Amino acid sequence: MTATTTFRERLYVTWWIWPLPLLAAALLAAEVHMGFPGVRSWLPYVILLPLTVVLIVRLGSTKVEVSGGELRAGDAHIPLELLGEVEIIPVEDRRRTMGRDLDPAAYVVHRGWVKPLVRVRVDDPQDPTPYWVISTRRPEELAAAIKS
Structure with a gap:
């Protein structure tokens, strides 16, 4: 038996919150870049920028749902x-x-x-x-x- 979903919404971080954490990650990567020559100079950008995007999406979103006779909001349900x-x-x-x-x-x-x-x-x-x-x-x- 499948639970009937009558309402589902995912609350993502809005676009205007993204620039500040991405700028901070880019600045941190630039600081590390200045201290290491060669291949290691671009590595902080490859690691920090995608990691920041993942953190914004993962930590900044939550689900609100009415399904299967329950209200679910965040980690709780009733x-x-x-x-x-x-x-x-x-x-x-x-x-x-x-x-x-x-x-x-x-x-x-x-x-x-x-x-x-x-x-x-x-x-x-x-x-x-x-x-x-x-x-x-x-x-x-x-x-x-x-x-x-």
Whole structure:
């Protein structure tokens, strides 16, 4: 039996974050290049630049998915029957939601470059987490998938 996926999104790092780490890797490679002549002079570029790209992609992406009766966000998952109210946080309320109104016990999957947020209440009396806050580029679709 195959699990039905009703929503899937991968939150990648946006393009404007890439230049700074790549520039830093290029500068580090240039410093090593200046100290070694010959074949070893180009080796730091071959190692550091692809390694930086891999790190940005690997560490900067996370998956949000509603599949097989569960909500998965980052490394956590919870059955849909344990979820309550689903609220789409307007972009103008994002700062307040992630700041003074955030419960320290909440589970948060937040990416600063993804503006829309969805807050999902947890209705499990054994779970100390009051709600999940999830960044998503498609909040209406995620809310509909959780409610269905």
